[in-house]
Amino acid sequence: xxxxxxxxxxxxxxxxxxxxxxxxxxxxxxxxxxxxxxxxxxxxxxxxxxxxxxxxxxxxxxxxxxxxxxxxxxxxxxxxxxxxxxxxxxxxxxxxxxxxxxxxxxxxxxxxxxxxxxxxxxxxxxxxxxxxxxxxxxxxxxxxxxxxxxxxxxxxxxxxxxxxxxxxxxxxxxxxxxxxxxxxxxxxxxxxxxxxxxxxxxxxxxxxxxxxxxxxxxxxxxxxxxxxxxxxxxxxxxxxxxxxxxxxxxxxxxxxxxxxxxxxxxxxxxxxxxxxxxxxxxxxxxxxxxxxxxxxxxxxxxxxxxxxxxxxxxxxxxxxxxxxxxxxxxxxxxxxxxxxxxxxxxxxxxxxxxxxxxxxxxxxxxxxxxxxxxxxxxxxxxxxxxxxxxxxxxxxxxxxxxxxxxxxxxxxxxxxxxxxxxxxxxxxxxxxxxxxxxxxxxxxxxxxxxxxxxxxxxxxxxxxxxxxxxxxxxxxxxxxxxxxxxxxxxxxxxxxxxxxxxxxxxxxxxxxxxxxxxxxxxxxxxxxxxxxxxxxxxxxxxxxxxxxxxxxxxxxxxxxxxxxxxxxxxxxxxxx
Amino acid sequence: xxxxxxxxxxxxxxxxxxxxxxxxxxxxxxxxxxxxxxxxxxxxxxxxxxxxxxxxxxxxxxxxxxxxxxxxxxxxxxxxxxxxxxxxxxxxxxxxxxxxxxxxxxxxxxxxxxxxxxxxxxxxxxxxxxxxxxxxxxxxxxxxxxxxxxxxxxxxxxxxxxxxxxxxxxxxxxxxxxxxxxxxxxxxxxxxxxxxxxxxxxxxxxxxxxxxxxxxxxxxxxxxxxxxxxxxxxxxxxxxxxxxxxxxxxxxxxxxxxxxxxxxxxxxxxxxxxxxxxxxxxxxxxxxxxxxxxxxxxxxxxxxxxxxxx
Numbered sequence: 001x002x003x004x005x006x007x008x009x010x011x012x013x014x015x016x017x018x019x020x021x022x023x024x025x026x027x028x029x030x031x032x033x034x035x036x037x038x039x040x041x042x043x044x045x046x047x048x049x050x051x052x053x054x055x056x057x058x059x060x061x062x063x064x065x066x067x068x069x070x071x072x073x074x075x076x077x078x079x080x081x082x083x084x085x086x087x088x089x090x091x092x093x094x095x096x097x098x099x100x101x102x103x104x105x106x107x108x109x110x111x112x113x114x115x116x117x118x119x120x121x122x123x124x125x126x127x128x129x130x131x132x133x134x135x136x137x138x139x140x141x142x143x144x145x146x147x148x149x150x151x152x153x154x155x156x157x158x159x160x161x162x163x164x165x166x167x168x169x170x171x172x173x174x175x176x177x178x179x180x181x182x183x184x185x186x187x188x189x190x191x192x193x194x195x196x197x198x199x200x201x202x203x204x205x206x207x208x209x210x211x212x213x214x215x216x217x218x219x220x221x222x223x224x225x226x227x228x229x230x231x232x233x234x235x236x237x238x239x240x241x242x243x244x245x246x247x248x249x250x251x252x253x254x255x256x257x258x259x260x261x262x263x264x265x266x267x268x269x270x271x272x273x274x275x276x277x278x279x280x281x282x283x284x285x286x287x288x289x290x291x292x293x294x295x296x297x298x299x300x301x302x303x304x305x306x307x308x309x310x311x312x313x314x315x316x317x318x319x320x321x322x323x324x325x326x327x328x329x330x331x332x333x334x335x336x337x338x339x340x341x342x343x344x345x346x347x348x349x350x351x352x353x354x355x356x357x358x359x360x361x362x363x364x365x366x367x368x369x370x371x372x373x374x375x376x377x378x379x380x381x382x383x384x385x386x387x388x389x390x391x392x393x394x395x396x397x398x399x400x401x402x403x404x405x406x407x408x409x410x411x412x413x414x415x416x417x418x419x420x421x422x423x424x425x426x427x428x429x430x431x432x433x434x435x436x437x438x439x440x441x442x443x444x445x446x447x448x449x450x451x452x453x454x455x456x457x458x459x460x461x462x463x464x465x466x467x468x469x470x471x472x473x474x475x476x477x478x479x480x481x482x483x484x485x486x487x488x489x490x491x492x493x494x495x496x497x498x499x500x501x502x503x504x505x506x507x508x509x510x511x512x513x514x515x516x517x518x519x520x521x522x523x524x525x526x527x528x529x530x531x532x533x534x535x536x537x538x539x540x541x542x543x544x545x546x547x548x549x550x551x552x553x554x555x556x557x558x559x560x561x562x563x564x565x566x567x568x569x570x571x572x573x574x575x576x
Numbered sequence: 577x578x579x580x581x582x583x584x585x586x587x588x589x590x591x592x593x594x595x596x597x598x599x600x601x602x603x604x605x606x607x608x609x610x611x612x613x614x615x616x617x618x619x620x621x622x623x624x625x626x627x628x629x630x631x632x633x634x635x636x637x638x639x640x641x642x643x644x645x646x647x648x649x650x651x652x653x654x655x656x657x658x659x660x661x662x663x664x665x666x667x668x669x670x671x672x673x674x675x676x677x678x679x680x681x682x683x684x685x686x687x688x689x690x691x692x693x694x695x696x697x698x699x700x701x702x703x704x705x706x707x708x709x710x711x712x713x714x715x716x717x718x719x720x721x722x723x724x725x726x727x728x729x730x731x732x733x734x735x736x737x738x739x740x741x742x743x744x745x746x747x748x749x750x751x752x753x754x755x756x757x758x759x760x761x762x763x764x765x766x767x768x769x770x771x772x773x774x775x776x777x778x779x780x781x782x783x784x785x786x787x788x789x790x791x792x793x794x795x796x797x798x799x800x801x802x803x804x805x806x807x808x809x810x811x812x813x814x815x816x817x818x819x820x821x822x823x824x825x826x827x828x829x830x831x832x833x834x835x836x837x838x839x840x841x842x843x844x845x846x847x848x849x850x851x852x853x854x855x856x857x858x859x860x861x862x863x864x865x866x867x868x869x870x871x872x873x874x875x876x877x878x879x880x881x882x883x884x885x886x
Contacts, residue, residue: 039676047664129660134721137624137654138677139646 040148093176116200123204198284350430428527582632610781653722663707712743
């Protein structure tokens with residue numbers, strides 16, 4: 001009976017995937033099945049669309065939209081009535097623009113916050129309600145969970161956007177706005193919301209409670225939005241961004257003239273934005289899928305991290321390659337992206353557990369001198385090595401096609417030198433905090449806080465003070481040049497965005513551009529020294545071979561290969 | 577059906593399971609008993625592929641839990657001791673959700689849902705919201721969810737915990753139905769009298785170590801060591817004479833007197849104890865009761881375990 005049951009069961013379960021058809025049809029069916037017959041998707045739709053909550057929320061939302069539209073139209077009408085000379089067409093277009101902007105802003109705020117909060121809630125509620133075990137013992141794949149959660153959330157977001165369509169359509173009556181504007185706004189918001197929602201899933205996959213996930217999420221959403229704005233603003237200004245692309249997505253920021261160069265082939269900015277957004281969504285979704293059912297899973301192995309970095313780096317490099325290559329001032333802009341990528345990689349490695357892991361044990365077997373070095377330091381060096389390697393190739397192709405090879409070469413060396421030194425400093429800082437604190441999250445928190453103060457808060461405060469009172473500029477003439485050590489000022493300086501000179505004619509000599517990397521190298525040395533001193537002060541646990549503080553272990557579950565040195569010794573003996 | 581070899585699970589400072597080795601045959605109802613913290617839930621979670629063992633391995637229906645977890649998930653049904661439900665779903669939606677999660681075709685799910693609802697006696701609650709169900713019904717719904725993909729092996733961790741007596745009896749009847757369906761069941765429980773009703777094999781675990789495993793009757797024999805017959809005499813004055821009479825019999829190993837009551841011990845190999853009755857009655861000693869002392873799971877449990885927890 002049991003054997004029969006197994007056969008029936010296998011037929012029952014396999015039946016769905018064994019349907020005939022061409023490969024293309026099967027692929028479409030598979031995607032359809034992943035969404036339409038996705039249990040998470042169906043469950044979330046049922047739960048969210050059922051009951052009065054959605055109805056009331058939508059009524060309230062539409063009422064706010066109508067009220068905003070009414071206020072804008074009323075205010076503009078009053079203005080037209082009271083004005084003596086009026087260009088009625090111009091005023092109506094102005095009204096149309098204002099109405100569109102206000103509705104889009106309200107939609108944007110709602111959509112960008114609601115999306116990630118919903119997806120984070122879907123994942124953490126499984127943990128809070130103790131239903132995750134049930135899901136884990138089914139054959140439901142983590143990807144199906146992620147796809148279902150994202151698809152159901154996006155459908156909800158689409159509903160929110162479409163509900164405002166009648167209000168937005170009022171703009172057509174006054175002119176100045178085309179349906180394509182609304183489509184572009186909806187598309188950008190959907191994509192950005194999807195990025196944040198996927199990020200929300202990832203955060204929720206590593207957090208136990210909704211509140212904790214949501215607070216972490218708001219922090220990340222803030223960071224992402226600020227980063228996007230910064231990238232858009234600085235990169236855009238630096239590279240004299242000319243039209244095209246989305247106002248919200250930064251991926252085409254490096255697209256002078258509305259086109260992105262991929263190995264000499266021009267890609268429209270809009271397409272670049274969509275491709276960029278999809279890559280980021282896929283990356284977040286991958287991280288979420290890896291950990292959603294098992295938070296102890298590692299998001300990516302070190303090698304996968306290196307591959308991801310290399311691919312991202314090549315995508316940046318691809319823009320500088322080929323006869324379509326733009327002016328050399330694009331180099332610092334690309335340097336900012338590389339710097340951001342390198343920072344993420346370095347911080348992830350360096351704030352990791354204090355351990356002697358098993359991923360480079362082959363290297364340790366080969367090179368004896370590596371055995372005494374922290375695994376994470378080796379990975380950081382590999383990451384930076386990879387960057388320098390790609391940068392060399394990048395440099396050659398850039399100079400080869402440059403209209404001013406000398407200038408390009410100099411810019412390149414300065415960018416490379418600064419980014420490398422700065423990454424080393426950030427890594428050393430991360431390592432220091434990893435040894436000083438108990439967990440990776442607190443090490444990351446402290447490192448981020450320090451970098452935030454150094455790179456954002458302090459420089460912005462100084463700029464604000466100087467801007468408020470230009471008399472400060474002359475008082476702090478020399479001291480203000482310290483701002484050149486801030487990465488975005490430094491790289492902006494290289495790209496022609498002279499922040500320091502704008503601060504009240506402060507004399508700024510090029511020499512500082514050479515010394516800034518040296519300062520970071522010295523700081524990196526200091527923090528590595530402190531980190532290693534802390535490292536040595538701890539006892540070595542003979543059972544695990546893991547360096548720990550006596551009473552406050554860095555990690556409760558260290559990722560180790562406890563027998564690594566036995567293997568190394570055995571191998572060495574065999575080789576002898 | 578379930579083969580466990582050298583399973584060990586270590587947490588930070590605790591060894592939850594220590595070199596566990598046992599086999600459960602197809603169709604067995606295996607009662608897994610042990611004090612709190614003995615490692616029962618850990619074993620079940622490892623078998624359900626939710627927790628990875630520190631060392632050792634296990635196979636369910638010849639699928640390795642470490643290397644073929646997806647195959648294992650298809651053949652097991654897991655019900656934890658403490659679980660949550662999606663309150664804002666209807667009963668049929670809840671089961672449909674898990675049917676879809678097991679990739680059962682949409683067209684077949686409806687019939688399967690009807691079948692498991694009938695089996696668990698929840699047919700009338702089909703369109704009710706889960707939050708409106710009583711605790712016992714939620715427990716039955718959880719069991720229905722566990723059965724939705726027709727698993728061969730059921731891993732039930734304290735399925736009757738927290739239920740009132742009626743719900744407990746209903747759950748017991750349901751488990752008997754599953755036994756009749758030929759499922760292999762590994763069930764852990766603290767309520768040993770319930771297990772003794774329908775388990776044919778048991779395993780006793782303490783401090784992560786398996787102290788005894790096998791058929792219930794074999795373990796009982798092993799524990800008992802001897803058969804004990806309890807006799808009550810009509811007159812207590814006859815007790816010394818009865819003692820002398822019985823102790824002289826070659827099959828009797830010991831006789832104890834407590835007023836008019838006698839406890840006669842014979843070897844476990846002795847098939848027939850009617851000779852005791854015959855010897856007493858032919859000697860004119862009148863008896864009011866004659867019965868063989870039975871031991872149950874509780875006695876076995878108390879004899880084997882020491883009450884130690886980790």
